[in-house]
Amino acid sequence: MSATPIEFLGAVKQYGSKKIGPVDFSVEKGQILGFLGPNGSGKTTCIRMLLGLSKPSDGKVKLRGYDPIKKHVEALTGVGYSSELPNIQTFLTPREVTELAAAEIGLKSPGEEVKRVLNETGIIQYADTKVGKLSKGMVQRLSVAQAMIGNPSVMVLDEPMIGLDPAGTAHLREVLRAFAKDGGTILMSSHMMSEVEDLCSTVAFIHSGKLLFRGTPKEMVEKMLGGNTVRIEARGLTPPLVESIKGLAGVVGVEEIPGGLSINVRPGVEVRPALAKMIANSGSELLTMAEGERMLEKAYIEALKSGGAKAD
Amino acid sequence: MAVPRPTRIAAFAAYEVRRALARKKVIAIAAFTVILVTAPYFILSTLGPSDVPASLFPFVWVVGAIAPFNLFIQLIGILIAAGAMSEEYEAGTAELLLSKPVSRTEFFVGKYLGGYFLLAVMITLDVGLSIVSASLTYGPQMGLETVPGLLVVEILASALFYSVAFTLGELVRRSSLAYILASAFVVSSQFIGTFLVIAYEITGKALYQTIHVYLPTTVAGSIPTQFEQPLLPSTAGRVFSLILGPSAGVPSQATAAAIVAAYFVVAMAISLGYFRWADVSRRVN
Numbered sequence: 001m002s003a004t005p006i007e008f009l010g011a012v013k014q015y016g017s018k019k020i021g022p023v024d025f026s027v028e029k030g031q032i033l034g035f036l037g038p039n040g041s042g043k044t045t046c047i048r049m050l051l052g053l054s055k056p057s058d059g060k061v062k063l064r065g066y067d068p069i070k071k072h073v074e075a076l077t078g079v080g081y082s083s084e085l086p087n088i089q090t091f092l093t094p095r096e097v098t099e100l101a102a103a104e105i106g107l108k109s110p111g112e113e114v115k116r117v118l119n120e121t122g123i124i125q126y127a128d129t130k131v132g133k134l135s136k137g138m139v140q141r142l143s144v145a146q147a148m149i150g151n152p153s154v155m156v157l158d159e160p161m162i163g164l165d166p167a168g169t170a171h172l173r174e175v176l177r178a179f180a181k182d183g184g185t186i187l188m189s190s191h192m193m194s195e196v197e198d199l200c201s202t203v204a205f206i207h208s209g210k211l212l213f214r215g216t217p218k219e220m221v222e223k224m225l226g227g228n229t230v231r232i233e234a235r236g237l238t239p240p241l242v243e244s245i246k247g248l249a250g251v252v253g254v255e256e257i258p259g260g261l262s263i264n265v266r267p268g269v270e271v272r273p274a275l276a277k278m279i280a281n282s283g284s285e286l287l288t289m290a291e292g293e294r295m296l297e298k299a300y301i302e303a304l305k306s307g308g309a310k311a312d
Numbered sequence: 313m314a315v316p317r318p319t320r321i322a323a324f325a326a327y328e329v330r331r332a333l334a335r336k337k338v339i340a341i342a343a344f345t346v347i348l349v350t351a352p353y354f355i356l357s358t359l360g361p362s363d364v365p366a367s368l369f370p371f372v373w374v375v376g377a378i379a380p381f382n383l384f385i386q387l388i389g390i391l392i393a394a395g396a397m398s399e400e401y402e403a404g405t406a407e408l409l410l411s412k413p414v415s416r417t418e419f420f421v422g423k424y425l426g427g428y429f430l431l432a433v434m435i436t437l438d439v440g441l442s443i444v445s446a447s448l449t450y451g452p453q454m455g456l457e458t459v460p461g462l463l464v465v466e467i468l469a470s471a472l473f474y475s476v477a478f479t480l481g482e483l484v485r486r487s488s489l490a491y492i493l494a495s496a497f498v499v500s501s502q503f504i505g506t507f508l509v510i511a512y513e514i515t516g517k518a519l520y521q522t523i524h525v526y527l528p529t530t531v532a533g534s535i536p537t538q539f540e541q542p543l544l545p546s547t548a549g550r551v552f553s554l555i556l557g558p559s560a561g562v563p564s565q566a567t568a569a570a571i572v573a574a575y576f577v578v579a580m581a582i583s584l585g586y587f588r589w590a591d592v593s594r595r596v597n
Contacts, residue, residue, distance in 0.1 A: 044594075051411045053592040073413045081411040087404030087595055091334035103323035104412035146408070156411075 003065025005029055005154045005185040006050065008211075010059030013045050020045045020209040022059055027187050027202070029153075032180050034200035034217070035189040038304060042209045043189040044084060047158055050187070051081055064154065077105075080147030084158035084189070086139045090132035094123055094142045097131065101146040113149060121145040122171055136163035144172060148179075155179065157188040161195050173199060193297035203296075205303060213303070217296050222267040224299035227252055230272060230291050233260040236284040244282075248274055260287075316418045324409075324422020325429060331399075332392055332430050341388050345434060348384065349376045349441040357449035370454035371548035374540060376442025377459075379555045381435075381466055382533035386473040386498050388434050392427045393477035394490035397587070401485045404595025416588050424478060424580075431474055432467045439463055458543045462536060469535040469568075472528055472575045473498055479583035485593050501529040525563050531571045534562035 004026050012021035020042035027033045037043050048054040049061045052068030052075060061068060066075035088097055098117055102110030118124040121141040126134055131142065140163045147155055155176075161169050176199060180186055190196050196203060197217050205213040205220065213220055222228050242261065246254050250269030255262040265271050272289060279286045332338050353376065356363065364372065400406035400423075410419060439459060446453050477494035484490050505527045512520040524530055541552050563571065 048407075048591070048594075051407075053407055053410060055591060073415055076411065076413040079411075079413070081408070083404065083407055083411075085404060085595060087408050089331065089403070089405055091331065100323065100327060100409075101412065104320065104409070104414050106317075106319065106413075 004062070005064055006033075006156075006187055007062040008046065008050070008059075009062065011046065011049055011056045011061045012058040013042075013049060013054060014057040018209065021056075021211075023206070023211045025204050025211060025214045027185055029185050030180055030183050031202055032176065032186040032188060032200045034196035034203040035187055035206070036191075036193075036196065036203055036300060037189075037206035041206045043206055044158060046206070047081075047156055047187070047189065050156060051079075052076065078150070078153045080149065080152035080155045082140075082143040082147040082155070082157045082160055084162075086143035088131050088139060088142060088146070090130065092131055093128050094118055094131065094134075094138075094145065095127040097142060098146050098149055101149040105150045107150055110149075117145040117148045120148065120175055122168070137165055137168050140164055141168060141172070144175070148175075153183070154185045155187075157186060159189055159191065161190060161192050169195065193300055197296045205300075207303070218291075220303075221295045221299040224302040225264070225295065227264050227266045227269075228291060229295045230263045230265055230275065230289065231257070231260065232263070232275070232279070232289045233287040234279055234284050235287065236282075237261065238282065238284070241279065241282045241284060244278060245275065248278070316415060316421060320414050320418040321422040321425065324414075324419055325426035328396060328423045328426025329430050332396070332427060335395070335399075337391060338430070341391055342434065342437070345380075345384070345388070345438055346441060348380060349438050350445040352376070353442075353445035353449045364450070365550075367547050368551055369450040370452065371544060371551050372450050373443045373446035373453045373456075374544070374548065374551050375555060376445065377439040377462060378466075378536045378540065380438055381469075381536055382529060383498065383502060385431075385435060385438065385466070385470060386529075386532065387495065389431045389470050389474040390477040390491065390494040390498065392431055393474045394481040394494050395487040396423045396427045396478055396481055397583075398481040398485050398487040398490050401593040402487060402595070406592050407594070410592050417584065420584055420587050427478070428471070428474060431470055432463075435466050435470060436463055439466070455540075455544045455548070458540060461543075462540050465539040466536050469532045469572055472532045472572045475576045475579035476528075479579040482583040482587055498529065501527045505529055521561050525561050526571065528571075528575065530562055531568045535565065535568050535572070538562065538565045538568070 006027035008023040008025050010022040010024055012019065023046055035043050035046070045054065049056050050063055050068060052072045055069050063075040063079060064077070068075040092100070095114060095118070098114045099110055102113060107113055115124065118127050121144050123138055123141045123145060126138055131139060134142070140160070144157065144160055147157070160172060164172060173195065176186060188200065200217060202215065203213070203217050203220055204211060213223065218228065237260070242254060245251060245261065245263060248271055250266045250271050251263055252266055253264040263271070263275070272291065276286060276289065353372070400409070410416065439462065443453060443456065443459070473494070476497060477490065480493050481487065481490040484493065505524055508520045508524040511517070512524065537552055537555060541549070562568070
């Protein structure tokens with residue numbers, strides 16, 4: 001596939017007086033893009049335009065290089081979609097749902113493929129139970145399973161982690177990571193910032209129908225919080241050492257957290273080598289050091305607080 | 313526009329049959345059909361065997377095969393058709409099904425044919441039960457060689473209200489509203505027909521007769537009778553007059569067929585056109 005897998009080219013959707021867009025961004029092959037924004041910001045509308053379920057009022061959307069409205073079959077070939085509320089037929093079993101998906105994409109002998117996706121998503125043991133009798137988490141897994149039928153090259157996932165237990169979340173994370181590693185492209189909307197941080201190489205932030213930010217999670221954190229954060233876990237931290245860290249060039253703030261420190265750093269400044277050296281020289285014991293981790297949620301909340309102004 | 317692929321259409325048709333059967337409404341109506349078609353034969357033969365002239369015994373199957381067609385079968389068709397598209401929107405499943413590499417035409421045609429197939433099965437069930445019940449209660453039945461033709465004719469004639477209900481389901485995208493509108497269409501046509509017959513009987517004005525002749529219920533309802541009556545001996549004529557009741561006339565077979573075809577074409581053009589043009593509705597929460 002040579003075309004850019006996902007492209008929004010000034011796409012606009014007008015619902016009466018409400019306007020979503022113009023939205024401009026693309027997702028390249030092998031990327032996992034986290035599509036962020038509060039409820040009602042326009043994420044699902046954008047996803048619906050991408051899948052050819054809703055026509056843009058203006059601008060264009062391209063999926064695998066094709067217009068998903070005019071060339072729906074071509075655009076959607078090799079694309080899997082899992083919806084926000086798994087809208088799955090309750091009278092079918094997971095096996096039947098995936099078989100139907102296989103029939104839709106034209107698989108002639110879907111038996112092995114159905115087994116594979118049900119197995120990979122961990123619901124093979126419920127293959128013949130009616131969807132209506134499954135837990136929310138299992139239905140969510142099934143939604144992802146039917147999206148994976150036929151080894152798609154692009155997956156569009158609307159809140160894929162909702163309803164999953166921690167084991168299910170971890171399992172799905174691995175499935176998606178493996179998918180991207182094999183060259184698959186994912187657009188994933190989510191409110192779970194920790195998952196976005198863990199999985200996504202890029203994020204796009206939409207607010208009140210406007211796309212306000214597109215970049216890496218680290219760039220979003222730097223933009224929203226005015227810098228980056230380095231978290232350390234250490235034993236034997238002393239007040240003089242903390243004061244010395246505060247004095248390091250580029251450090252704008254230090255916050256004590258259980259077992260360590262959260263250090264705010266100016267954008268583009270690398271403090272980790274100096275920090276490690278300083279801790280070692282003080283006789284304290286550095287256990288872990290991570291940059292920018294778990295800060296996306298703060299950045300996201302900051303972006304919401306500013307009504308998107310900071311992200312703009 | 314890409315050419316619709318038969319395998320995808322067949323997959324959607326099979327899915328629609330499964331979906332319609334999963335709804336308890338359709339199962340209930342099937343059970344009701346069994347009772348409605350069989351019970352009168354057994355009750356009548358037990359309570360008043362002498363009420364039916366012996367000369368009509370071999371043709372009583374015709375009553376159950378044709379009489380329910382005008383209203384009951386049409387209502388079954390509406391029940392199946394009105395929800396075919398609208399219930400997919402309400403459940404949000406249309407989004408999932410149409411997010412695959414399938415064309416909207418394939419989805420639309422598959423859904424239409426799946427429901428129509430189910431209606432054809434119900435019509436066959438109705439006719440089959442009539443023959444079995446009549447045979448068990450009034451002895452061997454005659455003219456059964458006409459049954460395949462009658463089935464084809466009834467199935468084709470049922471396309472009128474089925475198509476209208478299917479279209480209403482697509483346009484309003486709310487199943488309950490679509491059922492109400494489609495049922496109102498049938499029942500209104502039936503009522504208006506009755507009033508027009510009365511008006512014609514009283515006044516003798518040809519206008520009332522003309523309007524009556526072209527009413528959808530008159531058109532659809534007249535086709536099976538017009539097909540079957542000439543094929544049976546004249547002794548069976550009384551059975552038909554019982555089925556038809558008072559009438560201000562019916563269109564010719566060719567006209568009736570043309571009107572059914574016209575309803576079908578217009579309804580399909582509107583609903584397919586709208587379905588291909590409009591956004592896929594989001595789930596109703």
